[in-house]
Amino acid sequence: MAWNQPGNGNNNDRDPWKNQGGRDQGPPDLDEAVKNLLGKLGFGGKGNKGSGKSSGGGFPSKGFGIIAVLLVVVWFIAGFYTVKEAERGVVLRFGNFYNLVDPGLHWRPVFVDSVETVDVSNIRQFQSEGFMLTQDENVVQVELDVQYRVINPRDYLYAVENADRSLAQATDSALRYVVGHTTMDEVLTIGRENVRANTLELLENIIAPYQLGIQIVDVNLLPARPPEAVKDAFDDAIAAQEDEQRFIREAEAYARQREPLARGQVSRVLQEAQAYREQQILKAQGEVARFNELLPQYQAAPRVTRERMYLETLEKIYSETPKVMVDVEGSNNMMYLPLDKILEKQRRTMGGASEMETQGQNSGSSDTSNTGRNSTQSTTNSTGRTSDRFNGGRG
Structure with a gap:
């Protein structure tokens, strides 16, 4: 049954806020509560119930020792600290730099040293x-x-x-x-x-x-x-500079492409010049050797040697020219025969005949028979004319 249950005639005696005598004393005394707590810890005697006065005269030495030990333990535990892997610790002793500590668990005397960590890896x-x-x-x-x-x-x-x-x-x-x-x-x-x-x-x-x-x-x-006010103009300028750089790179690429060819041509020209030089030197040496061999013969028979050299020279010249000069006996005129033109005309005539022959082979069978009859008739007429000329010649 609750202490304040209705019908309980002894409620006043069970009220926790009142003492056993039934007199309302209010909240408990704070000094009394502190003394009771210290008495339980062994730091002082509990007051007499009747008089309310303490029988102890102060704190014994045993209580001070326990407090000192507790304070030392708390101070020691508070001195532990951890430095992270990416950090370094800077230890200050009484506000002055003492040393640097590496990552890990460390201890410092509280109120003597202080530690600041700095990230040195990131x-x-x-x-x-x-x-x-x-x-x-x-x-x-x-x-x-x-x-x-x-x-x-x-x-x-x-x-x-x-x-x-x-x-x-x-x-x-x-x-x-x-x-x-x-x-x-x-x-x-x-x-x-x-x-x-x-x-x-x-x-x-x-x-x-x-x-x-x-x-x-x-x-x-x-x-x-x-600045935004001139942004468009500078964009155009930048585009022009980029085009300039692009043209320069293209020109350099073309130069790298043409340079080996030019060097090859230079090398070829130098080799040809060297070969021509050696050829002319050998030719001159041959001429000198031939002259040295011819000199004794000329000294022995100057006239015969001169005529022979003249004839050999003319023979060499006429063998290399396509033109023929014919001296007609008994006349002051000289006949000129353009052999090169004659040969060229003959080649064109032979080429045309070959083309006509090819076209004749491709014609039909009827054309072939007509052509045969016409050819026979032409041959007969030609033979007749030939006989007439022959007879006329005889007559």
């Missing part, structure tokens, strides 16, 4: 961008992507106030300097690689004295853009 990156003035006083929008990593955690944390912000400011300064010494066409087209390389070199030189503890891995110059 690559970090940021972008530096903005409108910049070029050497030819044009404005372009340039974006540079910088990749870096921490190589010295101590310098990264304490050499400067904020290493990342310092690197960003140095990057912006280096990029603006390089763009300011480069023309707009180079920044937009063919000079982008030079801008990237020069910016990287200048950035490394700028951050070296500050000892940021940072290593620049790479920088990547993103495609630069002209």
Whole structure:
């Protein structure tokens, strides 16, 4: 039965908020509760029930020892910490740098040492961008992507106030300097690689004295853009430059194709010239040898030798010419026979006859019989005319 069940005439005696005497005393005393707790832990005596006063005079030495041990245990356990695989720990003792710790489980004295971890394995990156003035006083929008990593955690944390912000400011300064010494066409087209390389070199030189503890891995110059007001004109200019480069590559390809042929022709001409030179030298040596052999004969019989040489020369000349000169005896006229023309005409006549013969073979059988009769008649007439001429000649 519940303590406050209706019908229970002794409810007042079972009320937990009232004492056994039935007098309402309110909440329990806080000091009394603390003393009771300390008494249970052995740090002091519990007060007398009648008087409410403590019989103990203070905390014994045993209680202080337990508290000290508990505090030491808590302090020791709180000193354990873990450094991740990709990190390095920087230990400060009383606020000054003490040492660096590698990944793993470590212990430090709390309230004496403090540890800050730095990621030294992963690559970090940021972008530096903005409108910049070029050497030819044009404005372009340039974006540079910088990749870096921490190589010295101590310098990264304490050499400067904020290493990342310092690197960003140095990057912006280096990029603006390089763009300011480069023309707009180079920044937009063919000079982008030079801008990237020069910016990287200048950035490394700028951050070296500050000892940021940072290593620049790479920088990547993103495609630069002209202002929107002149974007169309610059697109046309870029297209023209690309066409120029394409024509240059095509010309170089053509040159590489033609150069071996030209070199081959040069080599062939040189070889032919060398052969002609040797041929002429040998021919001259042969002429000299023939002259040396002919000289004794000429000295022995000059007239006969001259006539023989003259006749041999004429024979050689006439054998190589298609023209024939005939001296008619008893006349001052000289007959000219164009043998080359005569031979050419004869070849044309023979060619025409062969063509007519081929056409005659391809004609029908009726044409062949008619042709045969006409041929027989022509032969008869020709024979008759021949007989008449012969008889007439006889008469």
